Amino acid sequence: MKKTKMLWIAVIAFLAITIVALIIGYVLKATEEVKNPIVTMEVADYGTVKIELYPDMAPNTVKHFIKKIQEGFYDGKTFHRTIPDFMIQGGKDLDGNVDYTIKGEFLANGFKDNKLKHERGVISMARADYSMYGSGFTSYSYNSASTEFFIMTKDTPSLDGYYTAFGKVLEGMETVDAIANVEVVYRSSNLGTDEEAPKDADGNVIASDKPVNEPIITKMTVDTFGIDYGDFEKYNAD
16 A cells, blocks of 8 residues: 555656656747857858848848858859948849849838848848939839848948848958958049049949959858748839
């Protein structure tokens, strides 16, 4: 009788411990901080840059960036515009494979959740500027981002609220700085007028701030820590 009682006590104690352990495990899992996606970008002859993405700030932009990385889109792309004490820009679609844009997730475009400022190390989406055509083209400007991105090398508050900032460099700012200071064809800031700028065979002004030898992104990968962020939404101008 005593043995049976002791056995029941042991069984009840085991069940109680198991239940408590399960509850603790569930609570810990439920309260565990979700890790943001981490991008690793390898640039030939320059080094590696690690970037944390912020899906809570710009969810669709992050989804799009992750998707393009997973497709291998950025492998082999270059940094085609570099300006010291400002930013480096890359990811241009030279092959014409991208025929869409995504909506700008920033305050001026009615998106209030993105509080990320354009400080040193922040990555943001490049977009077109159609302001010279009048206010009717504002929407096209704000929603014209595609695959090009830029990384800030200096705090630039004038961009806050007008471009989609969506992440920040965790490691490798020395690599970003090295890219920002590569030799370029010419600096527009050093010239008085476009007449002084170098021109191609047809007389067109060559783009300023273009590296003589564009740094190449050999590989870009992303760790989402098991989270599927899903597909992104394309911008519908209609």
